Amino acid sequence: MASLILALPSKGRLKEQCEAWLAKKGLVVRQTGGERGYSATLDGFDDVQIRLASASEIGKALLAGDIHLGITGEDIVREAAGDVDARLTIEARLGFGRADVVVAVPNGWIDVETMADLAEVATDMRRQTGRRFRIATKFTRLTAQFMRDHHVADHRIVDSAGATEGAPAAGIAEAIVDITTSGATLTANALKILDDGVILKSESCLMKSKLADWNEATQATAAQLFNRLSLDRL
């Protein structure tokens, strides 16, 4: 019988937080290949197969229906696909892995507080320089949608692989969209968040793929697991 596949983050603080959350519910994860293995079992749930993967791989697998359940950040799945709600449901918000996806500009832009200001500055810049206003981010999909929603027409997204907060100082972009927890990194880089510039308040979530191979057995296992986790929804 095919077992229910639950994917958990494979390393770092997120892994520890997931294990702690499960432990609080009386569920113990045991890695089968030792500390460096990528599969595990869940005590008391023989029909659950645990896969350990990176947060982004878990997001992709949930969206593709390759796994039944997974814990990853909401920002990751919302960035990876446009029709997230058709592909998965969020079963529980776990209260850790908190990160806001925000729009930030240099703090010296004292004439820019809102997205409406940003839209005007973008239009001004294109008219004055013939070039579009650049926004550095790794969240290209979320950014494009947010800019459309706020009628910021004359911008261009510059894909940023890392150190996005340094992009304005490096002259790579005028503004950034990035994740922040306390805002300290943004402040240290002389950036400020726009008043209405929060794109997404993200945290780690337990998600259920709608596209996974759900049969009677996996449904029943998930129901038992959710019961144990004190989640009444399935």
Place this chain on the structure above:
Amino acid sequence: MNQETGPKMQAAWAALKARGGQEVALPTLLPAALVLELAGEDVRPRLYFASGPDGAELCLRADLTIPAALHYAQNAQGDDEPAAWVCEGKVFRAPKPGEDRAPEFVQIGLERFGDADRIEADVTVFLAAWEACQAAGERNLYVRLCDGGLLPHIIAKADLPDPWNSALGEVASHKSALKRVLAQATGTGPSRQISALERTIAELDPERARSTVAEVLTLANLSLPGNRQLSHVADRLAARAKRAIAKPLAPELAETMSKLIHLSSQGSLAASLDECVTLAEKLGVDLMDWRQAWTLRLDRIQQEAPEALAHAHFEALSPEAFDYYDGMAFDLAVDPSFARPVATGGRYDTLVGEISSGARHARAVGCVIRPARFGGQ
């Protein structure tokens, strides 16, 4: 080639070529940054990206106009060197969610550069598109004519009070930005409180305003990296404050502007064009030369294809999606909603300059036809 569209496309292609033009093979792979810079981020979800071995980010062409303008910018020996090209090939555009079509489809097009007689070139391109559709058996097409240059011209010449003349002028070619500024000008947009600093800056001359802003930034230890300089921040702060404390635009002026922006009558073309003239007059702008140019275009079309204007209407602004059309623009469609036009075209005099960063300039007008949409598909 699709069996269904094959013979129709051949007929359309022959008709397009009959209007004259050298067959040109255009590049399929384009620098992604260039396409996004020109067409805007709204096209990103439609684009297919590829990486070069050197790490260069490329994309497959999503239309024929940008590669044509690029090809011209790279090959023309001088500004406005005359060229007329017919091109045929696949373009690649990801379907929107729920849209049922192939991600790649054939377009055929005519692009003309450097014509000294703009009106005659506009007419030639319109007729080429019309005749290509007729040759493919497309009857009873609806025609939408627009003018992307009209609003910028009117706003530049209009008797509008400070600061609304400059505020509207700065966004004259952007439909959504124009609506936003007009809402501010009439006091119907979101109102905002202005700070003491803004109020002070609004009353200073530009030089003093800049030094005041510089002092504020130094005192507060704020930094201003990148392309936006002190003058940009100070000038915008002043402009924003002036708009916030300015008297709203007189209701009759605002109403006239709004009527122009939304002008889209389904009635006779002549009546719509006359309405533009009347509305512009109320703003102190004489459009007689503009009206005369449109009369000439329409007369020439009437001479050669009288049935082309049977179901035609005029709109003052071209659709937002094609913001590089800065003069006459048109769509031909089976359906009066113009949701799926079989042909589109227009004038894009600034595109070659933008593509070449000002190294090459050329008057340009072109059209494309989508044979896969023949037969109402």
